[in-house]
Amino acid sequence: MTNESLTRDVPPNRDLIEERLVVWYFLASIAYLFISMFGGFVMAFQLIRHNPFNGIELLSPGRWRMIHTNAVAYGFIANAFLGNLHWIVPRLTLRPVLSRPLSYLIFGAWQIVVLSTAGGILLGEAQGLEWGETPVWIDPVAQLGLGLVAVNFMAPILKIKGPMYVTLWYFLAAFVWTFLTYAMGNFVPQYFVCGTSAGAVGGLFIHDLVGLFVTPLGWGSMYFFVPILLKKPIWSHGMSMVGFWGLAFFYPLQGIHHFLYTPIPMFLQYGAIVSTIAVEMVVLTVIVNFFGTLKGSSRALATNLPIRWFFTGMVFYAITCAQCALQTTLTFQALIHFTDWVVGHAHLVMFGVFGQWLLGIMTYLFPRLLKTEWASPKLCEWHFWLSAVGLFVMALDLTLAGLFQGWSWAALQPWDASVEISQPFWIVRIFAGIAMFTGQVLFCVNLWKTWQLSPLNVAAVFSGEPSGVSHRTV
Amino acid sequence: MQSNTSRSDWRFTVILAFTILLPCLYGFGGKFLEFIHIFRGNTDGMFAVTPIVNYLLASLGFFCMLAWATMRGMFHDIEAPKNTFWETEEWLDHRETETAR
Numbered sequence: 001m002t003n004e005s006l007t008r009d010v011p012p013n014r015d016l017i018e019e020r021l022v023v024w025y026f027l028a029s030i031a032y033l034f035i036s037m038f039g040g041f042v043m044a045f046q047l048i049r050h051n052p053f054n055g056i057e058l059l060s061p062g063r064w065r066m067i068h069t070n071a072v073a074y075g076f077i078a079n080a081f082l083g084n085l086h087w088i089v090p091r092l093t094l095r096p097v098l099s100r101p102l103s104y105l106i107f108g109a110w111q112i113v114v115l116s117t118a119g120g121i122l123l124g125e126a127q128g129l130e131w132g133e134t135p136v137w138i139d140p141v142a143q144l145g146l147g148l149v150a151v152n153f154m155a156p157i158l159k160i161k162g163p164m165y166v167t168l169w170y171f172l173a174a175f176v177w178t179f180l181t182y183a184m185g186n187f188v189p190q191y192f193v194c195g196t197s198a199g200a201v202g203g204l205f206i207h208d209l210v211g212l213f214v215t216p217l218g219w220g221s222m223y224f225f226v227p228i229l230l231k232k233p234i235w236s237h238g239m240s241m242v243g244f245w246g247l248a249f250f251y252p253l254q255g256i257h258h259f260l261y262t263p264i265p266m267f268l269q270y271g272a273i274v275s276t277i278a279v280e281m282v283v284l285t286v287i288v289n290f291f292g293t294l295k296g297s298s299r300a301l302a303t304n305l306p307i308r309w310f311f312t313g314m315v316f317y318a319i320t321c322a323q324c325a326l327q328t329t330l331t332f333q334a335l336i337h338f339t340d341w342v343v344g345h346a347h348l349v350m351f352g353v354f355g356q357w358l359l360g361i362m363t364y365l366f367p368r369l370l371k372t373e374w375a376s377p378k379l380c381e382w383h384f385w386l387s388a389v390g391l392f393v394m395a396l397d398l399t400l401a402g403l404f405q406g407w408s409w410a411a412l413q414p415w416d417a418s419v420e421i422s423q424p425f426w427i428v429r430i431f432a433g434i435a436m437f438t439g440q441v442l443f444c445v446n447l448w449k450t451w452q453l454s455p456l457n458v459a460a461v462f463s464g465e466p467s468g469v470s471h472r473t474v
Numbered sequence: 475m476q477s478n479t480s481r482s483d484w485r486f487t488v489i490l491a492f493t494i495l496l497p498c499l500y501g502f503g504g505k506f507l508e509f510i511h512i513f514r515g516n517t518d519g520m521f522a523v524t525p526i527v528n529y530l531l532a533s534l535g536f537f538c539m540l541a542w543a544t545m546r547g548m549f550h551d552i553e554a555p556k557n558t559f560w561e562t563e564e565w566l567d568h569r570e571t572e573t574a575r
């Protein structure tokens with residue numbers, strides 16, 4: 001399109017993007033991050049035998065562990081991605097989403113789903129499915145919500161004529177995958193199959209949730225923001241497309257790697273291992289593409305904080321990749337399955353990769369949304385370092401703990417012995433958690449101060465129309 | 475029309491496509507054979523029917539999408555979208571700054 005036709009056909013930015021909703025989603029996301037961290041601490045203190053809420057049923061660590069994981073996945077990560085989508089999709093398609101009122105309805109409905117999930121879990125109503133603990137009576141509402149999200153965002157994407165940018169491929173696929181994955185995981189084992197078959201579907205659900213919801217939205221966002229932050233196009237669009245199709249064909253196969261050495265037939269377990277190794281190659285396309293784009297601009301790592309968040313996430317991704325290559329083999333599984341190694345992997349990838357990217361995106365977008373620079377770049381730096389170092393210590397600590405636990409079991413030591421040797425690691429985890437938590441508190445303080453400087457006052461963002469422009473970033 | 479894709483880019487993409495898609499085909503073919511074995515009376519494998527059917531359906535959907543995209547010429551000039559995206563982003567930012575003045 002020429003500049004004239006763009007000017008004629010594309011609605012003004014304020015009609016194109018619902019910036020207020022982006023802010024709302026980001027705020028909701030941060031709020032759930034805090035709720036989740038609270039749950040993480042409750043469980044972490046229980047494990048070092050210092051549960052401060054002993055005997056209080058509503059604060060039982062078992063329930064708060066589920067809140068920890070659910071608030072992370074459906075509260076922190078999903079809300080941040082939804083905010084992201086409201087920014088990215090209209091800019092890439094040059095069309096607003098299908099309907100503004102529908103967008104607000106989805107926002108409200110999604111918060112109700114997440115909050116009632118937490119309420120249901122606290123009241124002991126959790127569904128017996130890992131990562132799908134959402135009580136059964138909320139499942140249909142969540143399913144409907146996901147359907148509406150797909151319709152709202154797919155409408156502008158499907159109007160595009162000609163070749164699409166990789167981000168839109170990922171997003172399109174994610175809308176369909178997430179909807180189907182949620183349906184498969186929450187309804188099939190609950191109502192249609194049982195026993196080992198339900199286990200196999202459960203495995204498929206866990207991994208498809210991370211691989212077909214978090215991963216494509218994360219990669220799509222990365223391919224959108226990194227070129228903007230580095231002020232140049234990505235290194236190879238062709239390679240990113242190879243990654244996309246690789247993900248599409250490999251990922252659904254590998255769910256059973258969560259259930260190696262179970263009664264699920266061995267050929268399925270081997271199939272999952274083969275495809276897991278293939279996914280490693282797919283992840284590699286993303287990592288190579290990022291570093292290819294960064295080549296020649298590495299100074300940006302010192303001067304541009306959002307790109308540094310992406311870089312750190314990418315380094316953690318490479319570490320995860322190496323870790324995964326080991327943990328998916330049967331030899332290694334025998335040692336680390338059921339240990340804290342897996343918990344280390346989960347933190348490394350959920351917070352270390354996707355959490356870091358999302359916080360980087362917020363660091364970049366908040367000044368644009370609030371039309372002013374960050375009040376304190378120093379606090380931004382502290383946010384980054386406390387999060388990155390805290391997470392690194394936590395992941396390293398849990399990985400080591402996992403190895404010691406595995407060796408202790410392999411040596412046929414009594415169970416109690418493995419709990420005893422884990423104590424120092426679990427104590428270190430609390431300190432690492434405190435660092436991550438402090439980082440997020442500083443982020444909020446900075447956000448509050450920035451808001452005070454913003455030409456939009458707090459009330460405007462909750463009711464009025466944001467206006468004015470700023471391109472300043474940290 | 476001048477292509478945005480250099481020969482070496484193409485070669486690199488094709489090599490990567492094969493390194494990634496061949497193991498994928500291998501995994502897929504293996505799964506499909508196992509599926510047939512199960513139906514030939516391996517009762518042990520009956521466990522696996524649900525996930526395998528799920529996988530086959532999902533992959534079929536993607537296969538159709540790949541065919542559709544190829545036929546619509548989505549991969550003709552495979553590097554073009556990155557430049558188009560880049561230019562429209564610049565234009566959007568520029569317009570935003572102009573409006574603010």
Ligand code: HEM
Pocket residue numbers: 037038039040041043044065068069072076342343346347350351355429430432433434436437
């Ligand atoms: C304040 C910081 C945090 C603390 C103290 C903490 C603590 C914990 C604890 C104690 C568990 C249970 C481990 C077990 O059952 O043995 C856990 C699990 C988990 N946490 Fe965290 N966590 C924190 C932050 C986060 C963040 C920020 C994320 C993601 C964005 C996250 C993602 C997860 C996940 C995905 C699991 C499930 C792991 C699995 O089932 O293997 N955590 N965390």
Ligand code: HEM
Pocket residue numbers: 130206210211214215257258276279280283320321324325327328333336337338342345346349350354
């Ligand atoms: C290269 C890609 C990846 C590979 C090869 C991989 C591999 C694995 C394997 C083999 C396990 C099971 C370990 C066990 O239970 O013994 C596992 C668990 C897990 N993975 Fe990944 N993973 C990858 C990417 C991801 C991503 C992108 C996420 C999140 C966004 C993720 C989140 C998790 C979580 C949360 C668990 C623990 C699940 C549970 O609660 O049991 N993984 N991963």
